[in-house]
Every structure is written in C-alpha cells, then in structure tokens.
Amino acid sequence: MxxxxxxxxxxxxxxxxxxxxxxxxxxxxxxxxxxxxxxxxxxxxxxxxxxxxxxxxxxxxxxxxxxxxxxxxxxxxxxxxxxxxxxxxxxxxxxxxxxxxxxxxxxxxxxxxxxxxxxxQRVLLRPMPRKVGPVQAAVRYVSAAAHARIGGDLYEVVLTPNGVRVIVGDVQGKGLDAVETAAVVLGAFREAAYDEPELNGVAGRIETALTRHLTSEQFVTAILVEIQPDESATLLNQGHPSPLLLHRAGPVEAVDPPEPAPPLGLSGLVDAPVPARSLKLEPGDRMLLYTDGVVEARDQDGAFYPLADRAERLLAADDPEAALDALVRDLTRFRGAPLDDDAAMLLLQWRASADRGAHRLS
Known part of the structure; x- marks a missing residue:
C-alpha cells in the first residue's frame, strides 16, 4: 500500500x-x-x-x-x-x-x-505480554475504520490469584460510542478479575457497569476464560463466537457453551446464571478466541471465511506470534479488500510442563 x-x-x-x-x-x-x-x-x-x-x-x-x-x-x-x-x-x-x-x-x-x-490505544488495548503465568499469548487487531487501530472489539489477559483470566468481546455498533463502551467493559474486567473468585462474578460486575452505561437495546458479546496451573480451563460464553481448541495431535475443536446465553447488557433477560464450560489442556494446546469480524469476512464471491478449516495453520509455527501472523495474512488474502468489521484474534498456548512453575507476568 x-x-x-x-x-x-x-x-x-x-x-x-x-x-x-x-x-x-x-x-x-x-x-x-x-x-x-x-x-x-x-x-x-x-x-x-x-x-x-x-x-x-x-x-x-x-x-x-x-x-x-x-x-x-x-x-x-x-x-x-x-x-x-x-x-x-x-x-x-x-x-x-x-x-x-x-x-x-x-x-x-x-x-x-x-x-x-x-x-x-495504549490505554484501552494495552500491549499484550507474550507470557502470562503458564500461558503464552499473541493478539492481532484489525480495525474496519480507516486509519484507526481501535474500535468496538476488546481483549485483555491478566494474571490473578485465581489464575490467568481472559476476555474477548465485541461491542454492538461502531465508532466512538463503541470505543467508549469497550473502555467500560475493560475497566470493569480489570478490576473484577482480581476480586471475584468465580467467572460468573466477573461477568456480573461487568453487567453492573454496563447497566449504568448502555441503553436498553445495546449489548456486548463476550467470552471469559480462566486457566489454572492444574491444566484446567473454564469458559463463560455470553453470546460470542465459540473459541477453537487446537491440539498438537487431533482435530480442531469448537468449544461450544453448554447452552446459549445472552450477551452482556442483556443478562437481565434470564434469571439463571450463565453455565460455564470446563475442559482440560495439554502442554502445547492452543486456543483461538476471536470476534465475528473474522468469520463474517467475505471473499469477492460472497463466501464467508472458513476459519475452522484454516485454523490448522495456527499449528504450523512453533511461535504463537508467527502462527497468528500467518492466519491474518490468509484472512487478508481471502478477503481481497479491507474488512467490513473490526476483527480481533487472541491466540493462547498452554506452555510445556517445564514452564508450569513460572507464574509471574513476563
């Protein structure tokens, strides 16, 4: 260009x-x-x-x-x-x-x-550390707004006494209003992630913050993840696209929620707490969290980007950063034009057993 x-x-x-x-x-x-x-x-x-x-x-x-x-x-x-x-x-x-x-x-x-x-950008979407406790992380953000680097998509990874906690979300709408809402979500998450013992409590704190900020017709889809040193992971999906779990040996697995749940900002529509999904991780496993701007990208013929079929590219490189760069290049080639919507991709890798004792932010 x-x-x-x-x-x-x-x-x-x-x-x-x-x-x-x-x-x-x-x-x-x-x-x-x-x-x-x-x-x-x-x-x-x-x-x-x-x-x-x-x-x-x-x-x-x-x-x-x-x-x-x-x-x-x-x-x-x-x-x-x-x-x-x-x-x-x-x-x-x-x-x-x-x-x-x-x-x-x-x-x-x-x-x-x-x-x-x-x-x-530096305040809202802070630079992502490459290593957070037992997790390696890589992130890429592509804004649909011309000359902009931030929009309505959001992400954060923090190391807390309750494990590594992650959020990836997508604010309804675009422009400065979406950026403001993203700031509200991230501010509430960064505070609640350290205080709340359960992910539902973190989601509840974000919901409370959004209640004071959003109108009745606005919402934020989000997925919250907690990764413990004992190789267990808990996922709370609130109307967000399902993450992809990539094993070193095995097929790509979509981590679907136990049952559908409303997005943040609309949780008051249901009385029961959002059910969480638990799973076990193996050293070297990778999890891709993303926003709908990725899977809703269309090529010149109108076909959607087949993320599940292309996700195996994320295992081709040992470094998560290089793996995610390869996927972004593939998405760009597939689209053949600027994206119509913001797209965020966060790749998490459970580090090998020799690294499990390193629980400091590096």
Whole structure:
C-alpha cells in the first residue's frame, strides 16, 4: 500500500508543472490565433491538491509568468482578453491558496487526532505480554475504520490469584460510542478479575457497569476464560463466537457453551446464571478466541471465511506470534479488500510442563 501512496503523491506534485507545460507547448504549436492561455490556471488549481500555500503561490507565479511570455509571443499582451486571462489565473491562485491552507489545517488536526488515538490505544488495548503465568499469548487487531487501530472489539489477559483470566468481546455498533463502551467493559474486567473468585462474578460486575452505561437495546458479546496451573480451563460464553481448541495431535475443536446465553447488557433477560464450560489442556494446546469480524469476512464471491478449516495453520509455527501472523495474512488474502468489521484474534498456548512453575507476568 505504501508504494502506491508514495507514487500518488509524486504524481500530484509534478502534475501542475506537467499541465502548464502541455498548455505552453500547445499554445506555441497552435500559434497566436488560438487562445489556450486561460488553461494555465490548471497549474495552481492542481497544486492546491497536494502542495502547501507557498508552493501553490509559487506555481501560480509561474503560471502568471508563462501567461505574460505567451501573451507577448501571441501579440495579445495588454489586450482586454489577455487582461481577463490574468484575472482568471489570479482568481484561481487565490482560491488554490485558500484551499491549500484549509487542507493543511485539516491535515494537522487529523495528525493530532491520530496522536490521541495512539494514546487511547495504549490505554484501552494495552500491549499484550507474550507470557502470562503458564500461558503464552499473541493478539492481532484489525480495525474496519480507516486509519484507526481501535474500535468496538476488546481483549485483555491478566494474571490473578485465581489464575490467568481472559476476555474477548465485541461491542454492538461502531465508532466512538463503541470505543467508549469497550473502555467500560475493560475497566470493569480489570478490576473484577482480581476480586471475584468465580467467572460468573466477573461477568456480573461487568453487567453492573454496563447497566449504568448502555441503553436498553445495546449489548456486548463476550467470552471469559480462566486457566489454572492444574491444566484446567473454564469458559463463560455470553453470546460470542465459540473459541477453537487446537491440539498438537487431533482435530480442531469448537468449544461450544453448554447452552446459549445472552450477551452482556442483556443478562437481565434470564434469571439463571450463565453455565460455564470446563475442559482440560495439554502442554502445547492452543486456543483461538476471536470476534465475528473474522468469520463474517467475505471473499469477492460472497463466501464467508472458513476459519475452522484454516485454523490448522495456527499449528504450523512453533511461535504463537508467527502462527497468528500467518492466519491474518490468509484472512487478508481471502478477503481481497479491507474488512467490513473490526476483527480481533487472541491466540493462547498452554506452555510445556517445564514452564508450569513460572507464574509471574513476563
């Protein structure tokens, strides 16, 4: 993508001079009988698309100089038509300088917004540690919003006295409202994960926080995972896509919930607590948690991305980071265009037995 953008910028930078060169050549070849001089205003007009105010003014000055020389060559200098040509070029120069100034101001404001977004990213979606207790973790986030790195998808991994606790979620909607809701969920999770002895308690704390924040029609799908040093894992799925469990020897397994449960924000619709799913892990097992932007990505023919069929790529590399990079590249090739929705992928690996005693955050 970058070479294409650089090529476009270079093209726009030389376009004003190319246009004025063509107009000059055509006027010289056509002779004094045909008036092409007003077309010299294309130079400053195109300059305003990519150049600053000073450069646009310099291109405009060149256009005026060319107009004077060609007017002298055509023997029209000082005539009423030639004076109108100078006036029209001057008007285009003034408009171009104004447009260039406004564009530069907007670009500075956009740069400031991107800087704020970078800070928000570090606060909301903190850098993921590669090792959390007995777990290795890798994460990738692809935002559907142009030039944005955060959106409505969320994730977090923390080491607590109750084990390694994980959340992956997807906020209904997009834009700044979705980011704000994601911040509420993550803030509640980071606090409750250390205090609550059970995952249902963590989910209840998040539900309480969302009740104060969301409207009655909004919700957040999420999955919470707790991994203990004794090789057991507990999953609480609240309306979220089922994770995939990948064994070193064996098929890819979808970890479906015992029964469907409403998303966070809608848990008040049911009285019974959300049932949890327990399973055993073997050293080297990997679990992929993801948001629906992954499985809802379509190719040019409208087919959905077959994640379950492609997930075996996650076992091809020893390093979870490299394995997840391979899956992201495959998703990008399959889609063939920017994603329509945010997509987050979190890959967890239960470390080998020699590492089980390392329960510190590294």
């Amino acid at each position: 970058e070479p294409t953008a650089d090529g476009s910028r270079r093209f726009l930078s030389v376009l004003p001079f190319g246009m004025m060169g063509v107009v000059t050549a055509v006027d010289l070849l056509a002779g004094p009988g045909v008036g092409y001089l007003p077309l010299l205003s294309l130079g400053p007009a195109f300059a305003s698309l990519s150049c600053g105010v000073r450069r646009t003014a310099a291109v405009g000055a060149l256009a005026v100089a060319l107009c004077a020389m060609l007017g002298l060559y055509d023997q029209t200098l000082g005539t009423r038509a030639n004076s109108l040509t100078f006036a029209s070029i001057g008007g285009v120069i003034a408009a171009g300088m104004l447009a260039a100034g406004l564009r530069e101001r907007n670009e500075r404001e956009l740069a400031d917004v991107r800087t704020v977004a970078e800070v928000a």
